[in-house]
Amino acid sequence: MTTSRGSKAVVQTTEAITGTQPVRRRARLRGWERAVGPVSLLAGAIAWEAIGQALDVSVFPPLSAVLGRLGELLADGTILGYLATSVTNLAIGFAVALVFGLTLGVLMGVYRRVEMALDIYVRAMLTAPSLVFAPIFFTLFGLDRITIVGVIVLYSTFIIVLNTAEAVKTAPRSLVEMARCYGAGDRFVLRRVILPSATPLIMAGVRLGAGRAVKGMINGEMFVAVVGLGGVVMTAGRNFDAETVLAVMTLIIVLAFMVVWLVERLDRRLTAWLPETNRA
Amino acid sequence: MIEIKGLNKYFPGRGRSEPVQALRDVDLTIRDNEFLTILGPSGCGKTTLLRNIAGLVPWDTGEILVDSQPVRGPSPERAMVFQNFALLPWSTVLANVAIGLEIRGEPRGPREAKARELIERVGLSGFEDRLPGELSGGMQQRVGLARALAVDPSVLLMDEPFGALDEQTRRLLQEELLRIWEQTPKTVVFITHSMEEAVLLGDRIVLMSARPGQVDDIIEVPLARPRSQHINELGESPEFASITTHLWTRLRSMQVLNT
Amino acid sequence: MSSAEGPALNIDRLLDSRWFLRALAFAAFALVWQVYATAAGGFFVPTFTETAAAIGRQLASPEVWQAFATSNIAMVLGFGLAVVIGIPLGFLMGRFRLAERAINPYLNILLVTPLAGIIPLLMMSLGIGLASRVIVVWSFAIVMVVVNTRAGVRQVDRSLIDMVRLFGAGELGVWRRVILPGSLPAVLAGVRVALGRAVTGMVIVELVMVSVGIGGLILRYQAFFRFAELYGMVVLIILEALILLAIVDWVQRKATPWASMTSIRD
Ligand SMILES: Nc1ncnc2c1ncn2[C@@H]1O[C@H](COP(=O)(O)OP(=O)(O)OP(=O)(O)O)[C@@H](O)[C@H]1O
Ligand SMILES: [Mg+2]
Numbered sequence: 001m002t003t004s005r006g007s008k009a010v011v012q013t014t015e016a017i018t019g020t021q022p023v024r025r026r027a028r029l030r031g032w033e034r035a036v037g038p039v040s041l042l043a044g045a046i047a048w049e050a051i052g053q054a055l056d057v058s059v060f061p062p063l064s065a066v067l068g069r070l071g072e073l074l075a076d077g078t079i080l081g082y083l084a085t086s087v088t089n090l091a092i093g094f095a096v097a098l099v100f101g102l103t104l105g106v107l108m109g110v111y112r113r114v115e116m117a118l119d120i121y122v123r124a125m126l127t128a129p130s131l132v133f134a135p136i137f138f139t140l141f142g143l144d145r146i147t148i149v150g151v152i153v154l155y156s157t158f159i160i161v162l163n164t165a166e167a168v169k170t171a172p173r174s175l176v177e178m179a180r181c182y183g184a185g186d187r188f189v190l191r192r193v194i195l196p197s198a199t200p201l202i203m204a205g206v207r208l209g210a211g212r213a214v215k216g217m218i219n220g221e222m223f224v225a226v227v228g229l230g231g232v233v234m235t236a237g238r239n240f241d242a243e244t245v246l247a248v249m250t251l252i253i254v255l256a257f258m259v260v261w262l263v264e265r266l267d268r269r270l271t272a273w274l275p276e277t278n279r280a
Numbered sequence: 281m282i283e284i285k286g287l288n289k290y291f292p293g294r295g296r297s298e299p300v301q302a303l304r305d306v307d308l309t310i311r312d313n314e315f316l317t318i319l320g321p322s323g324c325g326k327t328t329l330l331r332n333i334a335g336l337v338p339w340d341t342g343e344i345l346v347d348s349q350p351v352r353g354p355s356p357e358r359a360m361v362f363q364n365f366a367l368l369p370w371s372t373v374l375a376n377v378a379i380g381l382e383i384r385g386e387p388r389g390p391r392e393a394k395a396r397e398l399i400e401r402v403g404l405s406g407f408e409d410r411l412p413g414e415l416s417g418g419m420q421q422r423v424g425l426a427r428a429l430a431v432d433p434s435v436l437l438m439d440e441p442f443g444a445l446d447e448q449t450r451r452l453l454q455e456e457l458l459r460i461w462e463q464t465p466k467t468v469v470f471i472t473h474s475m476e477e478a479v480l481l482g483d484r485i486v487l488m489s490a491r492p493g494q495v496d497d498i499i500e501v502p503l504a505r506p507r508s509q510h511i512n513e514l515g516e517s518p519e520f521a522s523i524t525t526h527l528w529t530r531l532r533s534m535q536v537l538n539t
Numbered sequence: 540m541s542s543a544e545g546p547a548l549n550i551d552r553l554l555d556s557r558w559f560l561r562a563l564a565f566a567a568f569a570l571v572w573q574v575y576a577t578a579a580g581g582f583f584v585p586t587f588t589e590t591a592a593a594i595g596r597q598l599a600s601p602e603v604w605q606a607f608a609t610s611n612i613a614m615v616l617g618f619g620l621a622v623v624i625g626i627p628l629g630f631l632m633g634r635f636r637l638a639e640r641a642i643n644p645y646l647n648i649l650l651v652t653p654l655a656g657i658i659p660l661l662m663m664s665l666g667i668g669l670a671s672r673v674i675v676v677w678s679f680a681i682v683m684v685v686v687n688t689r690a691g692v693r694q695v696d697r698s699l700i701d702m703v704r705l706f707g708a709g710e711l712g713v714w715r716r717v718i719l720p721g722s723l724p725a726v727l728a729g730v731r732v733a734l735g736r737a738v739t740g741m742v743i744v745e746l747v748m749v750s751v752g753i754g755g756l757i758l759r760y761q762a763f764f765r766f767a768e769l770y771g772m773v774v775l776i777i778l779e780a781l782i783l784l785a786i787v788d789w790v791q792r793k794a795t796p797w798a799s800m801t802s803i804r805d
Binding site: 033036037038039040041044058059060113116117118120121124127128129130131132133134135136138139140211214215217218219222223225230233234236237238240242245246248249252253256257260 | 561766776
């Protein structure tokens with residue numbers, strides 16, 4: 001499924017998690033090379049500002065205008081209510097996805113027949129564009145929070161299911177055998193061998209699930225068009241207010257990075273035993 | 281005493297292919313407190329035989345008796361040491377060594393005391409709180425050995441335990457294993473690919489031939505005990521040379537037959 | 540080796556058959572849906588059979604095919620551009636550290652950003668024409684192509700590169716003999732993930748902003764309370780995604796039979 005703990009945030013590769021493959025040699029970066037990333041970001045920001053100033057059209061406001069707008073929105077507090085709604089939706093949806101995803105994933109990983117029965121459907125749901133379910137939820141629940149939460153759950157559950165199932169299934173047989181050799185029962189094997197060894201890959205799924213949950217939240221809210229940050233984006237879009245659209249998008253990106261960062265911290269705590277070289 | 285009588289083991293073939301016979305009519309009696317080494321070409325069923333004795337996998341026909349009791353599943357009486365160490369990477373050395381006792385339901389205090397004692401015996405004092413990933417291969421296998429010894433088994437099953445180690449570490453661990461075995465005798469079934477190792481460690485060597493795996497010959501090793509102090513001299517001795525030559529002749533004839 | 544099927548069905552054998560279990564799961568799902576919709580669904584929830592019937596009608600309806608065509612034009616254009624631009628970019632990033640360093644922060648932002656947010660901006664600047672939809676699809680898809688291609692280049696075994704160098708190959712030879720074939724599985728895996736994202740982008744833009752194509756049709760069904768058709772359309776869209784991915788899978792298996800598929804996705 002997924003593959004190395006990507007350097008920054010999002011990307012994961014299995015080889016580095018299981019650590020079975022030789023650790024890729026990372027050439028040491030010279031000092032100035034380390035600076036290339038930030039410099040490139042800075043250059044992008046300057047270019048944005050300059051082009052925005054030069055064009056002077058409402059659809060492409062300069063960076064300063066966007067940040068100014070974001071400051072205003074935060075200062076006068078209008079955005080905070082929407083932010084709170086969005087974050088609440090996200091928290092509920094992601095929590096439900098976690099419970100669902102982990103349970104189903106462990107079941108599929110442990111019981112071969114459950115996996116055989118459900119794997120294609122889980123894969124189908126993973127590849128399906130989840131937002132198509134939004135109109136269905138909307139007909140059922142209208143503007144209720146459940147509509148958004150439902151979209152978030154659909155966005156984030158299935159990647160967690162698949163990674164968890166895969167992780168549980170691929171727990172090292174030699175360790176399971178070792179435990180059996182000392183007379184361990186199923187519960188001991190699951191609790192002390194399978195789940196710990198599955199944790200890195202499970203957390204990779206959880207991290208992807210978190211990123212997807214944020215997308216589900218925004219996309220769902222944009223579909224419903226009147227609640228949360230997504231609603232603000234839609235309203236601003238209708239009013240041709242690009243400054244607000246970009247300001248809110250900036251906020252959403254910060255939110256997304258924060259969520260991923262939180263999951264990453266949790267991941268590091270749960271998998272502190274992984275050798276540092278396997279994180280790269 | 282371990283008695284293996286008429287053991288046959290098949291693995292189902294993939295898809296529609298024929299089942300593979302891994303063991304054919306294996307008869308073998310292993311004496312109490314004997315150090316038995318098993319030597320044979322790759323894929324001849326050594327691991328399979330050991331896992332059968334451990335009770336980890338079923339066989340098709342025949343029986344295995346340990347002290348006249350048929351083997352029905354794993355038992356703490358028969359501890360195993362694995363080629364790839366099989367340590368829990370998320371648990372400390374101490375917890376790894378204690379795991380057999382933990383599974384058996386021993387309370388924390390006594391099991392950790394016992395684990396510490398064994399960690400000391402394999403020369404790892406001071407590393408109790410390290411994780412396996414922080415240890416060298418040789419140290420990891422010492423942990424594996426300590427873990428097996430911690431449950432006080434009467435039989436130690438070892439599947440190429442030193443196969444993944446470098447020459448020097450391997451020699452050190454051989455000496456250490458012999459020392460421990462001389463102090464607290466127990467039955468050891470030791471699989472190896474190395475003729476020298478088979479001779480230096482074993483009272484008897486079981487030669488297996490491949491496809492399907494069967495006992496080809498059993499050879500008594502005429503080297504005197506205790507050996508732990510003078511492994512090096514033994515390695516130079518004429519008895520050692522003649523027996524390895526003999527083994528090599530036998531093994532080579534099997535390879536020729538195989539190819 | 541397996542013996543001939545006896546006349547009496549062996550239940551254990553059935554329970555070990557993947558297809559039987561899948562069919563069983565599907566039947567259970569359909570049954571629960573049917574019973575629930577009949578008993579408690581009311582006006583808003585069509586039954587399984589009503590939905591199936593609607594799908595049948597839709598498959599015969601020119602209106603539906605027209606909608607799929609409209610949507611997929613944008614999808615194919617955007618996806619194609621993403622592949623054509625994304626693969627070279629990924630190679631560049633995988634091979635040259637400086638390029639990688641410079642582009643990486645933007646990729647990271649793109650990976651976590653809910654890209655649907657750019658839709659309103661596109662509407663403002665380009666209107667609701669084909670171009671806007673193509674750009675949305677393109678931006679949804681390209682990230683995965685780049686990221687996977689880059690990973691593919693990076694995971695190429697260094698010793699293989701050294702090996703062809705020792706035989707006298709230059710940079711071109713290294714690319715042709717090692718990097719391109721070595722990274723092909725990852726590139727195709729990226730294309731596969733990107734295709735899924737492209738379909739997602741296509742649906743999102745139509746549901747959120749430009750009510751044309753299949754998204755537009757869904758919204759129309761919703762507005763006119765044609766719920767069986769609404770559900771049917773959802774099923775059809777998922778089917779389209781699955782069929783497209785099955786095709787890529789097939790290509791993948793043919794082109795890189797040696798590869799075990801791992802891909803970076805989000
Ligand atoms: N789980 C399995 N399924 C199918 N065949 C197996 C399985 N395990 C072992 N075999 C087959 O049984 C035979 C014996 O395998 P085994 O692992 O016991 O050999 P071995 O003597 O330990 O080899 P090595 O010296 O390489 O460790 C081999 O032909 C192997 O292919
Ligand atoms: Mg073996």
